[in-house]
Amino acid sequence: DLLQRSKRRWVLSTIELAEEDKGPFPKMITQMFNDRKKEDNHMFNISGMGVTEKPFDVFSIKPFTGEVYVHSSIDREKYPWFHIKFDILNKDTNKPLDLTLSFDVDIIDINDNAPTFDHKVMRASVKENVPEGLLPVRLQARDMDQENTINSTFTISILSQEPKEPKLKIDQTPETTIGQLAFEGCFNYDEVKNYKVIVKVEDHGKPPLSSTAVINLKILDSNSHLPTFKEREYSGQVKEMEINKEILRLAVDDKDTPKTPGWRAKYFFIKGNEENNYKITTDPDTNEGILTVIKGKDFERTTMNILQIGVENEESLYLCKKGGGTALPPSPDTTNISLNIIDVNDAPVFEKKVADVYQKEEDKPGETLYEILEDPAHWVSIDAKTGVTKTVAKMDRESPYVNGSVYKIVVAAIDNGQPPATATSTILVHLRDINDNIPGLVSDSVVMCADTANKVVLHATDKDLDPFSGPFSFFLLGKDKALKETWKIDPATGQQVGLVALKSLPYGNYSVPLVIQDQQGVGGGGTVVSVVVCDCDGGTACRGKRPLSKAMGSAAIGLLFAALLLLLLMLLFLCQCAGKQFQHNPITLDDGNQTLIKYNEEGGGSACKTGPTTFLRNHTSSVTATDGVKLNSEPTYQITSQEERSYQTSGHMMMDSMGSQKQPQPQQQRDTLRSQGGQMGNMSTSGKYAHASNMHSDHLIAEHLDNKLYAMLDGNVDYPLYHPIEFSYEGQGSKCQSLDQLSLDLGDNLDFLNNLDPKFKTLGVLCGQDVPGRNKQL
Incomplete structure (x- = not known):
């Protein structure tokens, strides 16, 4: 059988099984078969992973039908695939009928694992002056799902941050599982020292799964503040030629964290130490600058030394520009130190160690006379016998007689020989400058x-x-x-x-x-x-006044046209008024009403006595008030009877009555008050009036005669007239309420007078006493 060639073999394939399948179990996943059927005396058998190897009892096969079953759900992250061996055996002898074959079971991945960070809590520290961009904080995340699928591909982002500024973000390298924290803006240690950032990683599966982690970000202080001197000026003193002596200490303020490079001060000289007479160091504990003299100053050369000292930090200053980036740092702070050089008793010094003097022996003393030949400023004198030269006035180096700080004196020596011989010598006085002039x-x-x-x-x-x-x-x-x-x-x-x-x-x-x-x-x-x-008009000197403009502006042209238009309107108005017929109205000349009122008549009168009554005929007159433009006609009141009296004052005849009538008298002024039936008519005295009378001449004559007769009788009466003087109304009346309008709640009951206040009783006692010289009581 082993050498027998067959045309076909057992047909095997790869079986796919979904991860975490929910069943029900057992569940048939495939069936094994063979198309060569010589005999039915065979059976199927499987072995390997999931059957005879770990994990056990996951798969099985029915020996006679070839059906393969799965008995439980499978986690792909533990067992991504299974390799199972397959045999066909003789069921009687249990010997293989064919070669051993195998098939694979691939577990299809599902998104059942969320990506996670390597560390749930991360801590990091960054300097305040770190430049904008990436921070030294790396984020590593992993996903257990199948690689190179959407289930294992994820994105890292920031879920939240406290505080909100500056804005943090994640810079993730494409197709990697690594992200790095970055920021935009600037950190400010003085405002925020710690940040809490929650980051999230989320995969691209369906549905997406995610997890979070926390980053605690600590900000470290850097040099963001310049040191400043506490005093703008210092003063001190040092003895001349003194060395290795501390003179004074300079204090500074710095808002950065103490004992850090951004806080430690570094002092330096700006000017005044060109000869390296001083040095300045920093006290590491107090941050003060220690000024020390290391090479003495000569008082005869300098009496005061001005030092200008600057200060900065060991660490470079960092200033964040608004909107991000680094701003240009300001100039370091400076201070001035005034050092007085104290004079000490210097030992005398000979300018020449050895002086050569030539003198003829046996010469008599005082044989030579000395005289000053040249002393333009008259500053010195000389002893004619000894030649000792002394100053008689203060020498000024800035004098015009001094050339290059040297004053020249010429001295002559004259002997008493025959003929006398003369020798001259020049004294050059070198004047050392002192600070006797102000800039x-x-x-x-x-x-x-x-x-x-x-x-x-x-x-x-x-x-x-x-x-x-x-x-x-x-x-x-x-x-x-x-x-x-x-x-x-x-x-x-x-x-x-x-x-x-x-x-x-x-x-x-x-x-x-x-x-x-x-x-x-x-x-x-x-x-x-x-x-x-x-205004220099682009030059370097003020420009002169500009000539007056002769052009007429638009405003002036407009006013000119307006004036012409107004003139035309006035001409038109005059032409219309000239066309009316003139009407003559006889008027009575009068000087008008005046406002002068005589107030100095204070004497009392006698008993009232009615004067003669003058009956006038009823007539009606009209008063025309002229204000320069309009003529208004007002009817006057009719007077039926008048009581009149006359008095002479200041050479003018004045008429007073219950109603006084105006008469045309030149150079006289009258006030008018007319009444009829108890009514009073006030006529204003503030304007000028022209009265037009319609009375006939006979009326005027009769009235004039009556007034004359009354005036003649006035001087023969044997009693003084008493008549109340009525003045023109000149203002408002009293705003107080009349007593007649007041009412009492008690009515006519006067019992309240029996119980008066103690003050009123005291007043009553005083009023009840006898008045001296009388028998009556008040």
Whole structure:
């Protein structure tokens, strides 16, 4: 049989089985068969993984039908496939009828595993000044599902972060399981020191599965603050020629974390230590700068030394620019130190160790006379006999007689021989400079062309020599806040500096007070520079006044047309008024009502007595009020009877009555008050009126005669007239309520008067006493 060739073999194939199949079990997955059927005395048998090897009893086969069964669900992550051997045996002899074959069972993956991070909780630390981009925080995740399928492909992202700024993100390399934390913006240690970030990994399966992890991110402080000096100026003193002596300590403030490179100060000299006389070190505990003298200064050369010292940190300054990136750091903080050099008693020093003097022996003393030939400033004198030269005035190195700090004196020696011989000698006095001059401006008036620049250059000078001259230090004088908000000196040191206007200034003259100091800190009480702010029209000098414009503007043209139009309207109005017929109205001249009222009549009158009554005829007159434009006609009240009296005052005849009538009298002024039937008519005295009367001449004559007769009788009465004087109404009445309008709740019951207040009883007792000189009681 082994050598027998057959045309066909057993047909085997790979069997696919879904992972985590829910059954029911046992479940037939396939059937084995053979198309060569010589005999039916055979049976099927399987062995290998899942049958006779681990995991046991997962698969089985029915020996006579060849049906293969699975008995439980399978986890692909543990057993991704099974290799099973297949035999056909003689059921009687149990011997193989054919060669042993095999088949595979592949487990089809399902998305039953969520991707997970290698660490559920991660901790990391980053520096505050780390640049924007990737952070040194790596994230590793894994998925147990089948590789290179959507079930094992995942994405890492940030689920949440606290605080929200700066924005964190995950930078994941494509087709890898690794992600790295990144950020946009800047960290600020002063505001936030710790971040809590929750990251999520999610696969692409259906449905997607995910898991999370926590990152605790700690921010480490870096140099984000510049150190600043606590004092803007320091002063100290050091003895001349003293070395290795601590002079003073400089204190600084730094907001960074102490004992870190971003906090430790590093001091350096800016100017004043050109000869390396000093050194400055840092105290590691207090962060103070220790200034020490290492090479002595000579008082005869320098009496004061000005040091300018700056400070920075060991670590470079990092400033985050808004929106990300690094901003340009500001200049380091500086301070000035004024050191006074204290003079000590120096040992005398001969300029020459050996001096050669030539003298003839046996010469008599005092044979030579000395005389000064040249002393232009008259600073010295000489002893004619001994030749000792002394100063008689203070020498000034800045004098015009001094050339290059050297003053020349010529001395003559004259002997008493015959003829006398003369010799001359020149004394060159080298004047050592002292700081006896204050610096000043070359020009105290400058022009600022506001149309091209906001800065002018100031030049300073000092007659002294170095180190008592420049470079100079400039300061704004005083603490005026408005001055400091308007002007700024930049730079503030040098032979020349810039005066900058911090805001746009109106054209005009400005006075800016300054203080100018030399290297030794010596300066005057103040220098005022006059700044002329003007328009230079692109040049360097203020432009002159422009010629007056001769053009007429649009506004002027409009006013001209408006005036012409108004003139035409007035001409038209006059033409219309001229066409009406003139009507003559006889009027009675009157000077009008005035407002002068005589108030000084205070005497009392006598008993009332009715005067004669003058009967006038009834008539009606009209009053026409003229205000320059309109003529208004008002009817006057009819007067049926009048009581009149006259009095003479100031040479004018005045008529008073219950109603006074106006009469046409030149140069006289009258007030009018008319009444009829108890009614009063007030006529205003503020305007001028022209009265037109319609009364006939006979009426006027009769009334005039009656008034004259009454006036003649007035002087012959044997009693003084008493008549109340009524004045014109000049204002509002009292706002107080009349007593007649008040009412009492008690009505006519006066019993309340029996129980008065104690104060009223006391008043009653006082009023009840006898009045001296009378028998009556009040």
